């Protein structure tokens with residue numbers, strides 16, 4: 001905790017202990033990292049020079065492009081089985097089609113980030129259209145979550161589709177206090193491969209990196225299929241899962257969601 005507190009002092013990222021898991025041999029969520037856009041506007045080494053202050057063998061699990069109930073529900077079940085909390089970057093259109101699944105993701109303690117309304121290539125459209133994609137996406141996610149189509153996100157996390165952004169778009173999100181998430185490594189689960197191949201690929205990449213923000217896509221059946229085995233791999237190889245929440249989220253409110 002002393003090291004965590006010192007780190008928090010220099011980075012503005014607060015760290016607290018995670019809630020206890022009823023299953024004692026589960027992987028569990030080892031700690032909660034609160035991320036502040038003021039000091040940490042962008043993270044993820046695939047796109048940016050800086051990332052989250054993770055220790056060796058610490059991972060942050062992120063899932064993009066859902067919700068897609070048939071596969072998202074399997075991913076949620078695997079996470080629940082191991083008491084692991086993740087972050088889901090939702091496509092607003094999908095959130096508006098499956099509000100119950102959005103509520104379930106939040107109810108099970110995961111963070112809900114935003115990923116535009118319709119997943120365009122954001123560097124190839126005018127800034128006003130990009131802004132509208134960001135706002136419509138947030139509004140659709142908030143509508144599904146809380147019944148109010150506000151463009152002020154309750155979780156100030158955003159990820160660009162295809163990791164493609166202009167400087168003006170990055171500046172816009174920073175001015176709105178929204179953290180832009182890239183990733184440190186990914187499963188390449190958009191490529192055709194078997195679940196076995198995906199599991200081998202992502203665990204090899206993780207072993208090479210040693211830690212990091214990992215990107216998956218919960219609508220992918222192969223990703224849903226490997227999630228129990230992937231979490232088992234984390235547990236058996238001494239990895240610890242860190243749950244990211246926006247700055248200002250207290251432990252109590254994180255639990256209540």
Ligand SMILES: [Zn+2]
Pocket residue numbers: 064065115119160161162
């Ligand atoms: Zn995406």
